[in-house]
Amino acid sequence: MKTDIILCGVGGQGILSIATVIGEAAMHENLYIKQAEVHGMSQRGGDVQSNLRISSDPISSDLIALGAADVIISMEPMEALRYLPYLSKEGWIITSSKPFVNIPNYPDVETVMADLNKVKNVIILDIEKLAQDNAIPRSANVILLGAAQKALNIEYDKLENAIRRVFGRKGDAVVEANLKALAIGKEAQR
Template sequence: MKTDIVLCGVGGQGILSIATVIGQAATRAGLALKQSEVHGMSQRGGDVQSHLRLSDERLWSDLIPEGGADLIISMEPMEALRYLPYLSPSGRIITASAPFVNIPAYPDAQDLSSQLKACGAIVIDIDALARETGSPRSANMVLLGAASAYIGLLDAETLRSAVAEVFARKGEAVVASNVKAFDLGISQL
């Protein structure tokens, strides 16, 4: 069994932290993992993506083939649509609702919303939920919580432990707010 995930957003939104948590959980669960990241130029406010592959068998390619992704997890609504060619016919999109507008040609909110609806995307106001935890920077963990039900190979408990492990070096308060954010995300579904 295999789960292929495209993680995406805008440089600086914290998609690599989501990848790190899933990677930690997969390692704990003894799964094979490949995670391709983007570094360098594209991090400066441009679109960023990471291909994350989990499997209980050997994985070959670091990249997901087109039409192969089970899940698109996006920190930004327009960015979720950029990777549609990767989505498998049975794949799901889970995206943050808040647009990150740093380009003049950003699409109209109505058009964006109807396109996402047409794809059956799950759209969540992660920023509002993160504010409830008292830590707006944990918005990415809200999104991971919301997506956790669709990461077939990992259960919520394994992911929650991984959240705690990944943030452990930043202190108890940061761990607590990120775990809380993760749980709030789960409760959205």
């Protein structure tokens, strides 16, 4: 088993907490993990990405090769498009639909959606609205994780258990909110 994942978004959107849950699940299964992160200046509202690789065999490179990513999980629709050259032709994009506009030349939202829909396997979700409607406003990113579950090739209950371990010390309410978010995301898969 090997899954190459690109997590992306805008600095401050919390892509690393998704990575933490996936990493926890993978570590518990004794899988090999490599996760290249972005720290420093780009975190100030710039584009950020993390290469997360999990595999049952040892992993050499910390970086994913062009055309090799199985999944792009993005907190922002245009950011998902930035990494298209890395996405395998059979790969999946799972992205939030809500643009984060902090630059003057942000493209038309219709153009971004049209570009996304050109990709063979894509799931576009209004995670913030889903989170609001279900009274779990702080767990929007975990909805995205739920929607990526099949593409990640990690069993659902293993992600659930990882959530229990990662969020456990923040109390039951936080764990429950995130489990609910994961379930909402799972429903949105196809």
